[in-house]
Amino acid sequence: MTFKKTIKKFTIIISIFVFTIELLEARTVYLSPCAMAIDKEGKTLYVAEASAKKVAVLDLASGKVTKNISVSDEPSGIAIAPDGSMLYVTIAAPEGVVDVVKLPKGKVIDSIDTGHTAVAPVLSPDGKMLYICNRYNNNVGIIDLASRKQIATVPVIREPFAMTMTQDGKFLLVANLLPAGATDGEYAAASVSIIDTAAKKVCVEIKLPNGSTSLRGICISPDGKYAYVTHTLSRYQLPTTQLERGWMNTSALSIIDVTEKKLLNSVLLDDVDLGAANPWGVAFTADGKTICVAHAGTHEISVINKDELHAKLEKVARGEKVSDASTTAADVPNDLSFLVGLRKRLKLAGNGPRGIVIAGTKVYAAEYFTDTIGMIDITSEARPEPQSIALGPKQELSVVRKGETYFHDADFCFQRWQSCSTCHPDARVDALNWDLLNDGIGNPKQTKTMLLSHKTGPAMISGIRESAEIAVRKGMQFIQFVVRPEEDAVAIDEYLKTLKPIESPYLVKGRLSPAAKRGEKLYKEAKCATCHPSSSFYTDMNRYNVGTGIGSEKDKEFDTPSLVEIWSSAPYLYDGRSVTMEEVLTKHNAGDKHGKTSDLKPEQIKDLAEYVLSL
Ligand code: HEC
Ligand code: HEC
Incomplete structure (x- = not known):
């Protein structure tokens, strides 16, 4: 040869x-479609596909994908330039960017540097400025599109996830995903930050009702008067003995009076005996008459008559009784029948709708787990037939993907009140305390992250469950109140085992900052590593009394938590009393029972905290 x-x-x-x-x-x-944008003519839909790292161009007339645009990394949101010449695609990565895509060719011509995990792009009315949420930097980035540079950032509360702007471009309304305060008190809830765009500052912080968490969507009415935020409304102060009538988690739409900059009220999206879990995208029809909400946990669209909703809210605000449960405005957030008669619940054909857009009378939903775009015409008959447009060939679901789907699916819960992700959003934490019954009643505990749970048994802060596998099965049985085959639990285990830590926003280009490096030394000197060794995910998996227990938990031993990605799961300690890392090391470490920190100077405490937050 x-x-x-x-x-x-x-x-x-x-x-x-x-x-x-x-x-x-x-x-x-x-593919995992998560967010969308539609062109002015309502003919072309641009779909951000998180897992595929692509933007699909969907021609709505033919129902065909005409192009797949590869972007830098996982896309999380899309905005279209007012003249239709460009797409701005936010990329969810530690060193986030906005990809600038030239239309109609669909070529990425530039990438603008942003912060950690950019999401929710919003253009100013003149198309000159772009605003984005830098989710894990807890700020909003302001990008000047002429120079294509992020020129300023505005700090907000915690994990800004969705955003909308008033028509005059003067104010941005930012939905913070999670509560930020301590959780051992009487009030814990996430809020909406209103940014004055001229001053580049937050001018008002609107606190939502107690238990508000997982704010996923926000939109403004076409007349600019009201903004609507979707979220979970948790009844975290009650022991988790049952699910009936939204005992644990309800789903809500909070309405903000934009001119007054205050909360008008919050209405529940569930029905008395049927939850509408995990509300996500929210959008208006162009005529301003109808509000639509996607329910990621129950695979539905709520279609709400806006005028009737407001008429009813005004009536109850005047002190008129509008239903058995609502005689005053304060009753509304607890009234599971408030929307009866003014809302339709429409089932989608796909699974896990997240972002939605509306063109005319057609609602399109990004169905995350079926790689489809759901479509419902909301004007047709009472129960219109939903359609699903495939974005690619149908894929066989792996065990891991099945597990991910189940974890986010409220169809597996008694009366569909909640999915696992209702308390563990993105398989992490809702930043609330819950009084689960496995360790007795009357001793609420912070929700724990699923990250590394299967590698760092026992499970639960008390260590009462031998392993995460057991915790998963007990969760199905005693939190969702269902009996499911063992293979479903196995799938959830397999999914949770694949979770990877998110890079800490405290790192500088992926490395420890100088302060964190100094803190690394102190970590050893303060004996943190004896219980939180780096060799095994920063936990020795043993139980200790570190002097943190109070009340019924006094002198109790707790299972040493892993410190990997601890920056994402504030507040700290079993009851969430420590808002900051510094507090764990100072205020709540009496007698040096939890590491030797009393001899550290304030700057050293800061350095040590910075190190721990970098893990
Ligand atoms: C009502 C809120 C809520 C729901 C819904 C929920 N969990 Fe949890 N979960 C918690 C709380 C709170 C803890 C921590 C409790 C503790 O430490 O004592 C926890 C802990 C866990 C742990 C142990 C983590 C560790 O490493 O210690 C696992 C595993 C878990 N949950 C899985 C699930 C699964 C699977 C589902 C769905 C079937 C689910 N959870 C639904 C609130 C919830
Ligand atoms: C004797 C073992 C031990 C030592 C030493 C120790 N820890 Fe801990 N750590 C624990 C236990 C047990 C908990 C759970 C306490 C609780 O939740 O109230 C904990 C909780 C924490 C938490 C809160 C985690 C969460 O999810 O809320 C942080 C942060 C932490 N430790 C950091 C440190 C640092 C930094 C040091 C060194 C100054 C240190 N620990 C020393 C055992 C230890």
Whole structure:
């Protein structure tokens, strides 16, 4: 055989090999549509596909994907320039960017540097400025599109996730995903920050009702008078003995009076005997008459008559009784029948609707777990037939993907009140305390993250469950009140085992900052590593009394928590009394029972905190 022939043969073998690998890869890539934007004519839908790292261009007339645009990393949101010439795509990565995509070609022509996990792009009315949420930096980035630079950031409360702007461009309304305060008190809830765009500052912080968490969507009425925020309204102060009538978690729409800059009221999206879990995207029809909400946990769209909703709210505000449960405005957030007669619940054909857009009378929903776009015409008959437009070939679900789907699915819960992700959003924390019954009643505990749970048993802060596997099965049985086959639990285990830590926003280009480096030394000196060793996810998996127990938990031993990604799960200690890391090391460490910190100077405490928050 000649040399040339050998090379040729070799090349063929390599090509076959590469092709096979590509095929295998292609088989396991899901698309995960999460957010969308629609052009002015309502003809083309641009779909951010998180897992595929692509933006699909969907021609609505033919129902066909005409183009797939590869973007820098996972896309999380899309905005279209007012003249339709560009797309701005936020990218969820530790070093986040906004990809600038030129239309109609669909070519990425630039990437603008932003913060950690950019999401929710909003353009100013003149199309000159772009605002984005830097989710894990807890700020809103302001991008000047002429220079394509992030020119300023405005600090907000915690994990800004959704955003909208008043028509005059003067104010931005930012939905903070999670509560930020201590959780051992009487009030814990997330809020909406209103930013004055000229002053580049938050001018008002609107506190939502007690237990508000997981703020996922926000929109403004076309007349600019009201903003609407979707969220979970948790009844975290009650022991988790049952689910009936929204005993644990309800789903809400909070209405903000934009001119007055205050909360008008919060209405529940559930029905008396049927939850509408995990409300996500919210949007208005162009005529301003109808509000639509996607329910990611129950795979539905709520279609709400806006005028009737406001008429009823005004009536009850005047002191008129509007239903058995609502005689005053203060009753409304607890009234599961408030929307009866003014809302339709429409089932979608796909699974896990997140972002929604409306074109005319058609509502489109990004169905995350089925790689489809759901469509419902809200004017047609009482129960319109939902359609699902496939964004790609139907994929076989792996066990891991099944587990992810189940974790987010409230169909598996008694009366669909909640999914696992209702308390563990993004498989992490809702930043609330819950009085689960596994360790007795009357001793609420902070929700724990699912990250590394399967590698750092026992589970629960008390260590009462031998392993995460047991905690998963007990969660199904005693929190969702259902009996499910063992293979469903196995799938959830497999999904949770694949979770990867999110890079800490305290790192500088992926490395410890100088302060964190100084803190690393102190970490050893203060003996933190004896119980939180770096060799095993910063936990030795043993129980200790570190002097933190109070009340019924006095002198109790707790299971040493892992400190990996601890920056994301504030507040701290079993009851969430410590808002900051510094407080864990000072105020709540009497007698040096929890590491030797009393001899550290304030700057050293800061350095140590910075190190721990960098893990
Ligand atoms: C009502 C809120 C709520 C819901 C819903 C919920 N959990 Fe939890 N979960 C918690 C709280 C609170 C803790 C921590 C309790 C403690 O430490 O004592 C926890 C802890 C856990 C743990 C242990 C973590 C560790 O490493 O210690 C696992 C695993 C878990 N949950 C899985 C699930 C699964 C699976 C579901 C769905 C079937 C679910 N949870 C639904 C509130 C909830
Ligand atoms: C004797 C073992 C031990 C030592 C030493 C120790 N820890 Fe802990 N740590 C624990 C236990 C047990 C808890 C749970 C306490 C609670 O929740 O009230 C905990 C909780 C924490 C938490 C809160 C975690 C959460 O999810 O809320 C942080 C942060 C922390 N430790 C950091 C440190 C640092 C920093 C040091 C060194 C100054 C240290 N620990 C020393 C055992 C220890």
